[in-house]
Amino acid sequence: MLFKSTSGRLLSSYLRCRCGPSVTARSASSFEQVDEDVPPWQLPEEAEYELARDLLRIPGTSQQLFLIQPRIKIGPNRNYLTTPQLQLEENKTLVETLGWKIVDHIILPVSSYDSTHVFGRGNFEKLQEAVRSCRTSASAIFFGSNTLKKKQLAFYRETFGMPVFDRYRIVLEIFRAHAKTKEAKLQVALAELPYFRALLGGIGEVPGSSIQMAGSGSGQTRDLQRQIMRDREGKLRTALDKIRSNRAVLRRGRKKNEINSVAVVGYTNCGKTSLIKALTGDVTMKPENKLFATLDVTSHGGRLPNSVSVLYVDTIGFISDIPTSLIASFAAVLEEIGEADVLVHVRDVSHPDTKSQKETVLKQLRELALPEKLLNSMIEVCNKVDMLPEIEKSPEKVSAADNAIFTSATANTGLYSLRERIEAVLLGNTGLTEKQIRVPQGGAELSWLYREAHVHFLEADVTDSQFLVAHVTISPSSFARYIHQFRKIQVLTR
Ligand SMILES: Nc1nc2c(ncn2[C@@H]2O[C@H](COP(=O)(O)OP(=O)(O)OP(=O)(O)O)[C@@H](O)[C@H]2O)c(=O)[nH]1
Ligand SMILES: [Mg+2]
Structure with missing residues (x-):
């Protein structure tokens, strides 16, 4: 409740500044709450974010989720490399990463992602029954796939009377929780805007919120919401441009001094940070057993067998079933990957979903329009081999390229071969x-x-x-x- 009144107060403050006296509030109390300490022409960034969340009625506290795991039986969206059970496991891990809980789940075959219900009538009834039976324990619904359309989100929210999260939203929540540096925070905030914007149109009036204006109608409310988003985007981009130009200066310095870089990419939690730590001996690096532990692009110096120094660039992990635009909004990642001299694709070959993870990364890399030379010379690293039974340690068993390098970042195996390969590719590319x-x-x-x-x-x-x-x-x-x-x-x- 405190949350809502804060947002109402801030919006009022915002209204006064942007719209002048012609826009009045239906509820006088929301204007009476204006905190004069907040300058009306400037909303604190955090408050603006809270406002956006409030408009979308996204709860900020810990959640007990009922997970709906869609199963696609046929068609172009069917992923033959994975199973609904594995997708469900990953969704559970995503939720646990946030410190939230799955209280129950159901796997249901999708009828059509274009329909409002998504599932056929019989399955939808099953779903209603399942949600009803855990009504007291669940605080929200988690629809475990991609991004729901506005109408679908609204429908599910109305039907079950609780907040609804899709996979995109959960990943954004994790990003937000893990972003530490100013740059990461700004990029997460920017990544959220298209999501908010896509949903705003479907919301209209905000029931139960103090954000309602006399005579304005939902159209005017939405215009204002969009204006808030536009203003926020402008501010975020300006702040990011400053940071980015500093990065560009550093990169130019590196190029001038002919310091070569090796971008390390891969599915989240595959061991990118661990591998760079093992290659460089950089004890400040902190690998963690959680999804999206790394949200900042960082560089770490190491040496190749021919004693050439290189910078290993640690990056944000990829994940399936999320628009590539999410990663693309992390422009720093793209810039650093795109300008690298060598690309290393790390895989967790001990993961049951390793084949599907590999395809996800390759597909998303292709969508990022990286230089051909870089993609064609990419080195495949099969990491976490210490977790594989001996018999599985071959390229065919893990669907790897014949020349893939097998490593264990934690047991320090395969590292010399990897350095040698990086050296060979570096010589070829540069x-x-x-x-x-x-x-x-x-x-x-x-x-x-x-x-x-x-x-x-x-x-x-x-x-x-x-x-x-x-x-x-x-x-x-x-x-x-x-x-x-x-x-x-x-x-x-x-
Ligand atoms: N057994 C084993 N565990 C590993 C290996 N490499 C990494 N790990 C573990 O896997 C977990 C994830 O490692 P990270 O290096 O943080 O993975 P990441 O790819 O950087 O993850 P994100 O930054 O979250 O995308 C940690 O618990 C590591 O200790 C390995 O070769 N063998
Ligand atoms: Mg990492």
């Missing part, structure tokens, strides 16, 4: 080459190479003790500069 260059002992050439290239090791030149042979990895542009500066060089291998 034009970096390995060379042996003859340099005078103690000369400027060697210092230059140490500064501008990656020197693996030096050996004595058997033909002349005044010289050394430097084994280096060098980019085409650095090599051109080296030739320009030290014209009398001798390159032994190319």
Whole structure:
């Protein structure tokens, strides 16, 4: 209740500023509640968010959910790689990640996602019966698939008289709960807007809310709601643009200094953070056994066998049955993945749904329109092999590419092979080459190479003790500069 009156007060404040005196409130009390400490021209970000939630009647507290798990029997939406039982398990994990509970569930065959009921008459009656029997324990309905249409949400809410969450909403709630940095919070807020906007039109009047205006009708209320969303989007984008331009500066610096990056992607909870931690020894990284533990794009320095330094980029996990636009709204992820030199796709091959998870990631990556070269050279990593029985540890058994690398991030196995593969792909994608260059002992050439290239090791030149042979990895542009500066060089291998 406190929640509602806060929102009512803030909306009133907002109305005064945006609409001037021509818009009046039906309920004088909502205006009387205006807190003069809140400047009418500026809503605090959190309050605006709460307002949006209030408009949609999305409860903020912990929920006891009745889960409806749809089962698609035929048609293009049927996923033959998974089962309703596995989808149900994942939905339970999503809910538990929030600290909420599933009190009961039902698996029902879908009649049509285009119809309001979604299920056929007989199944719908079964559903009504099941919800009725757990009426006292359930506080909300969780429709365990994708995004419900406005009319479907409204219908289910009215039929069962409780809030209804779809899968998109649950994932957004998790994002919100896990976002720690300012950038992540802003991106989550931005990701929510299309969802709110899509639903607003279907809501009209907000029963039980103080948000009702005299003579305005639902159309005007909706216009105002949309205006609030537009204003919020503008503010969020401006704030994000600032952060993004800082990131771009950092990336340009990295490119200038020829620091290569390796983007690590994969289904949520597959072990991306753990793998980067194992590859880099970065003890500050905190892998967690929960979905969407990572919501910030972070970079971690590591070295390849040829001693080339790279930055491993940790990213947000993918998940099935969610519009790709959700990930796409995390522009930082896209920018970092798109500009990476190597893409590593990590899989949890111990997961019963590993094949379907792989397809989800590949499909969503394709939708993100990443550079062809990056996608075609992507390295598949089959992680968590320590959890697999010996007999299952082969590419065919886990539907992996023949050249996939098998790792255990926690038992530190397969890491050297992975580094070697990253090195090979990096050389192929960037034009970096390995060379042996003859340099005078103690000369400027060697210092230059140490500064501008990656020197693996030096050996004595058997033909002349005044010289050394430097084994280096060098980019085409650095090599051109080296030739320009030290014209009398001798390159032994190319
Ligand atoms: N047994 C085993 N567990 C692993 C392995 N790699 C990761 N884990 C565990 O899997 C869980 C998830 O690991 P994370 O590294 O956080 O996974 P993630 O892909 O970064 O997850 P999100 O950021 O949530 O998408 C943690 O409990 C890890 O300890 C592995 O190779 N073997
Ligand atoms: Mg992670």
